[in-house]
Amino acid sequence: MTAFLISGITAAHPELVGEAYEDADGLRYLPLLGVPVLIFEADAATLGTARTKALQRDLSLAVYTREMFATGHDAANRAAVRAVRAEHLDLVGIGLHGPKTPLDKIIKGARLHR
Template sequence: MFGTKVALIIRSGLPVWQKLNVAAFLATGVAAAAPEALGEPYVDQGGRVYGRMLGQPVLVFAADKAGLQAAHGEALARGLAVVPYVAAMFSTGHDAANRAAFAAEDPTDLDLVGLALRGARKAVDKATKGLSLHA
């Protein structure tokens, strides 16, 4: 049993390629925010070393914009590690432009299309309460 939990929340209704893109970016954000969550490198029988992955399961939820905003507010209130992805980031081409697009958002009405959360299990459960696992 893990003392922490990782959850990705992806906006329902996005095209599949956008859902997968958002999930991939959010997972890297969790790894960057919590390097201690990474497991050890994988090594095959030939001794080749492969990259590390998160060392615990990741739950993926679906939500509309309101659900994402509610989870965001709850996560901030509970001090969770939060990684956001907003719709404007789909039209950028590099990391600096992504940060600029995010910085231009109204913090009281973020156009969230994805959110990653990591922290104490119960706190993540509270932030994702009422959301369904992504189908």
Template structure:
């Protein structure tokens, strides 16, 4: 099935494996609340156990260098729904501290570890242009 929109995560290529997984989880966690139409229906197994809904479309995960990530961030600002994860957040311990760490840095100076974007397929493709699929 082909979707009109796309969800993409772009990670910095120098992150450790645990950081890539952690950043990806944090980045996509906000999309379901900000863009409810990306969510599918809850799951129920044959025994009636219920499970949370998940995205109704694939999440594409890319990687690139620090400069590529900064460029993608600039192309995405104000054009698509976006979440960010900065390297400062690896040193924080809770949600309020995360927001304080981001608020303390000007947009152009954010040291991005990753971004997640949702928007029209062709626009998201332009935003992540030059990034490689995550292995």
């Protein structure tokens, strides 16, 4: 789930991706995110509140719902989200990108994942 969420943030913000890697033999490797990624955990209510606050502040937001665990491909994931009204999404994860101060307020109640 974390990989799916961060892929959404990366797709929306390609400037977050660093340069490609190269070893001493000249072999090239894919670039990685050039910024830290912090992973927090929270209950469903906190995730829902954070989603609402992020949308109100026009911050980049990716969602992962419980229904997406049962799908087998990207189109089915999008259909699973589209089938549910925003306030009824059964969120199990969200991905956010934005300035630190607003993000701290948005994720209030969440704690660093252990």
